[in-house]
Amino acid sequence: MTNASATVRERIRQLHAELTRSERKFANALLENYPAAGLASITLAASNAEVSTPTVARMVQKLGYRGYPQFQQALLEELQATGSGPTQRRANWVAEAPEAHLLNRFAKAATQNIERTFSNIDSRQFDAAAQLLAQQAGMLYIVGGRISSALALYAFTHFQAIRSHVVHMTSSSATWPHYVLDMAEGDTLLLFDVRRYETNLLRLAKQASERGVRIILITDQWASPVASVADHSFQCWIEIPSAWDSNSATMMLLEALIAATQEVCWPETKDRYERLENLFDMTRLFKQSPS
Amino acid sequence: MTNASATVRERIRQLHAELTRSERKFANALLENYPAAGLASITLAASNAEVSTPTVARMVQKLGYRGYPQFQQALLEELQATGSGPTQRRANWVAEAPEAHLLNRFAKAATQNIERTFSNIDSRQFDAAAQLLAQQAGMLYIVGGRISSALALYAFTHFQAIRSHVVHMTSSSATWPHYVLDMAEGDTLLLFDVRRYETNLLRLAKQASERGVRIILITDQWASPVASVADHSFQCWIEIPSAWDSNSATMMLLEALIAATQEVCWPETKDRYERLENLFDMTRLFKQSPS
């Protein structure tokens, strides 16, 4: 039962599970551009969301409105209630929660980190790093510390899709010597090291460096000691008011690097992606057949 | 001559002298409640401003619009999200690089995702999820799909530090039945499922749900089918102009959840952290001694 005084956003959330595919398509278009996307005529709103008009009409009835005009009316009243125009609309991230709510506090801190991180990137270093990561002639080794191993895994998953010869050095350092043995000039090492720097990683980086391996380091704002042997290093701001550190900015920088590498590798990557998709589809078929 | 790209507000100001008395009446009503007053039907908007419909129709033509619908369209475009959020203010993230540089393009897309994700979180759902995640009486199972396994690993690393009884279900689904066997009411399942939804995960979620396990789902903007059996689900916007999806927003939401859980668990966690630190220090000593 939809609450009579609920906002359109809340109603969509409540009924989200019961919405059909196209209805969800429209719901998302609305949430992405709230509330403007719902204030145009039903025809326009529908075609902007790439669904048909009746779909929208049916959906607003599902949400509890008599028809599209009533739905628009509700959106308009919300817009008036928030008082001032779109400029002041979102002082808080999660508008319905107070400023002191953890969600807003966290979002504020994390975006500040992202801002600091990105405004301190040297774009030439960044481009150079992307070039290195795209060098398919050599191997690409990826390694991380305790916390950053998840980032290393994420990097591995993506670089593996983009290019060949990618190796994920697991976080247990016992296996590292075997990898070092095979390292040679022309190879690249992507290394993650954030606060609570691990001496193992430094030792690994030194040995790799001695063997002529190019090192790309992703570290925190205080910079891991590995920076001294790294060819390119990137600092990520990670401080939040908490006992642990946030890696949101790190993740975003990593993704930017992945995006840049992919752009360099294109169009080889394109072909690779398609083959990969096919392989996954086949795996799916394998799994479904016995059921 | 009215500038083609001027806002409605600006156009009104420019032509203010040439407006007639009733037109000015409407103009003021619009400026007092901008832009909502201009988004209703012409009949309503006119009667709210206590002028007649033709007056409004004539006026918007004076302002340079073909008709009332075109005028409304202009208002709507002004209202559209671009440039209004807390992050979008910054035009270039990496100031020294041009706007078209990948870093800036990526940062723009990613922050828009973050903005959309956070403005669509239901704070009550979020709080409820944090409560569940903090329930140390039951087990906390964490599982992810192919791409999201890195996120699952990250979640595991942190929740393990915060609380007891945390289990990371590896991405190979062959081992899942064993875990399901042990699941019981009071347990919680934190599940990651983003585009290219995996049927395995859905099956797992259904079985867990039947055993009375509470399910928290972190998914993408289109919502995985798991949402229908999940107790709390969170949508993350992941689209970037690329062949793959960005999980920056997902990561940030996950970190917010970790932060909230930690806040609930404190001070038990405090003690736990200290013991953990000690253990890591000891490990370091072990490793250093033989060198």
Add this chain to the structure above:
DNA sequence: CGAAAAATGTCAATAATTTTCCAAAGCATT
């Protein structure tokens, strides 16, 4: 893999909105 069910889009009828036209009212000027 096939049948049943659900969902989606096309089309047409209906309802609403916008616009135009015209007469009445207001206002300034002589």
Add this chain to the structure above:
DNA sequence: AATGCTTTGGAAAATTATTGACATTTTTCG
């Protein structure tokens, strides 16, 4: 105070939007 111009609002015409019925496609389940 009267005339002519401008402005205003009522009502009808034209346009556009909305909704319901139906056929097609897609999905789900056995």
